[in-house]
Amino acid sequence: MTNNFFNLPKKSHALIVKQYPLSNFTLFLKQFMKSIVCLNHGCGNCPWCKKIEQDQYYDLIIFDAKIDLKKDNVIDMQNKFIKSGLEEKNIKFLVIKNIDFANKQVLNCLLKFIERQDPSVYIIFSTFNYVNILPTIKSRCATITITKNDDEINSFLNKIKLNEQEKNTIINCFNDFNDLKNMVSKFVEFNSLINEMLLKNNIVTFLKSLKIFKSLDYDEINLFLEIFKQKVNNEGKMKIVDYQEKLFLYPNKSLLFNNLIELIKK
Numbered sequence: 001m002t003n004n005f006f007n008l009p010k011k012s013h014a015l016i017v018k019q020y021p022l023s024n025f026t027l028f029l030k031q032f033m034k035s036i037v038c039l040n041h042g043c044g045n046c047p048w049c050k051k052i053e054q055d056q057y058y059d060l061i062i063f064d065a066k067i068d069l070k071k072d073n074v075i076d077m078q079n080k081f082i083k084s085g086l087e088e089k090n091i092k093f094l095v096i097k098n099i100d101f102a103n104k105q106v107l108n109c110l111l112k113f114i115e116r117q118d119p120s121v122y123i124i125f126s127t128f129n130y131v132n133i134l135p136t137i138k139s140r141c142a143t144i145t146i147t148k149n150d151d152e153i154n155s156f157l158n159k160i161k162l163n164e165q166e167k168n169t170i171i172n173c174f175n176d177f178n179d180l181k182n183m184v185s186k187f188v189e190f191n192s193l194i195n196e197m198l199l200k201n202n203i204v205t206f207l208k209s210l211k212i213f214k215s216l217d218y219d220e221i222n223l224f225l226e227i228f229k230q231k232v233n234n235e236g237k238m239k240i241v242d243y244q245e246k247l248f249l250y251p252n253k254s255l256l257f258n259n260l261i262e263l264i265k266k
């Protein structure tokens with residue numbers, strides 16, 4: 001990870017974070033926020049740094065343009081979020097991940113927002129496709145590059161008991177290391193529940209794993225299916241490919257889960 005962001009001019013109230021694959025945006029964001037909110041430029045020990053570390057700094061709003069960003073959201077941010085700060089510091093952070101996915105309407109709104117140069121607001125964009133960002137946005141933002149940290153990634157992957165194939169499957173599905181970490185934690189929990197259920201065949205573990213399964217979105221389910229393929233015979237693999245193809249049509253997660261369990265039991 002490039003950590004020279006402490007050298008960013010303090011005036012960078014609009015920032016583009018150029019991400020390389022498997023860089024950790026969440027880690028960067030927390031360090032960046034600490035460097036601004038903390039009186040000691042991010043000491044890590046004061047109440048403000050701790051608040052940020054524990055996800056309890058409330059004047060932070062995060063959107064992912066790939067998933068959920070509409071023009072109305074930006075207008076709402078301008079009208080509500082910016083006017084009604086919750087923290088006594090009166091420093092607000094607006095984060096938009098994958099800014100290259102934002103549509104024209106959203107970008108126009110954001111441009112106006114940046115141009116207002118509200119001194120209490122920091123706007124942070126992230127992207128894996130810097131070339132796709134509009135020049136009008138680029139010219140109004142400072143840019144910083146973050147890269148992956150091999151030590152962090154290896155030490156994490158060594159802690160989890162996955163075989164090489166499973167590790168590669170997971171790595172190839174994620175751009176951001178923090179997303180990968182969250183997903184792997186879910187997977188490890190889910191996987192151990194499934195194994196326990198197959199051993200003991202009891203209803204409590206079944207319901208627990210069903211609950212986790214139902215909380216997954218379709219991209220996540222797709223990844224689980226990819227990994228489950230490695231637990232079943234060839235016939236099962238073909239069925240799973242079939243589920244993956246129909247995944248977006250599959251309205252019933254409980255039914256899908258039941259079908260998967262039947263496959264694994266074979």
Ligand SMILES: [Zn+2]
Binds near residue numbers: 042043044046048049
């Ligand atoms: Zn501090």
